[in-house]
Amino acid sequence: MRILAHISDLHFGTVIPEIAEGLWKKLEELSPDIVVVSGDITQRARSSQFKAAGKYLAHIPFPLLIVPGNHDIPLYNIGARFFSPLTNYKKYITADLYPFFRDEKIAVQGISTARSLAHAGGRISDIQMEKVYQKMIRLPDSLIKILVTHHPFLAPPHQPGKKTVGRAARALQVLEACKPDILLAGHFHMSYSDQSHAAYTWPNRSVLVVQAGTALSSRTRNYEKNAFNLLRITKNRIHILVYAWKDREFSEENEKQYMLKDKGWEPV
Secondary structure, X not given: OEEEEEEOOOOEOOEOHHHHHHHHHHHHHHOOOEEEEEOOOEOOOOHHHHHHHHHHHHOOXXXXXXXXXXXXXXXXXXXXXHHOOOHXXXXXOOOOOOOEEEOOOEEEEEOOOEOOOOOOOEEOOHHHHHHHHHHHOOOOOOOEEEEEOOOOOOOOOOOOOOOOOEOHHHHHHHHHHHOOOEEEEOOOOOOEEEEHHHOOOOOOOEOEEEEOXXXXXXXXXXXXXXXXXXXXXXXXXXXXXXXXXXXXXXXXXXXXXXXXXXOEEEEO
16 A cells, blocks of 8 residues: 645745644655655745745655646746746755656656746646656556646636646546546635546546645635545555645544445445
């Protein structure tokens, strides 16, 4: 089994210190094999916010895989937005825009869906699809294969009109031969999970889509609490626990389980 902690939308610049301390403590207690951070590390991509985020993340004593979000591209500095959009992210967080983690049980690939031309939306390019395809197609089927983006592949069940990542259907079609298992993302500040077949007719083998809420920020939405996900992963079963902030600590809020069957990942 592998334990993966999925945190998202930290939004340094709006972080609540008590919750940030609580997340450290809970992660140390849970001892995940890897911590995935699915974007929006800062609120306004300022160097001071990236410095604070980098210092915070450096204190997490587990392997980290991080991708940027749309808030990690400057909004008001137009020159930086279009000519050096991720300079501070690369300087203070990581210069790797295709982060990859692999052990004998799981493989995790991250890509950046943030775009200078989009204030909030995101997109997957043909180049990104090809790079991820070339990496994942070589992975053995014995591994659970996970793709991390900031922008989601599925809208929330109760808000089906919300905009998902651009070219999502095309990306799933291209990656079908790679047999991806899990898509992790954030952006909406909502915790939910579902099968890819809820919105797409391919791949033929249904992929599990898992969304994380905002872990640390005061920018919670629609009565959602600050939260993160913990995935307990085996070859044929994925157990998702949502940990939400309540009574000055992170505690289990809800859970779902999925099993791998002939047509892919299905809820138990």
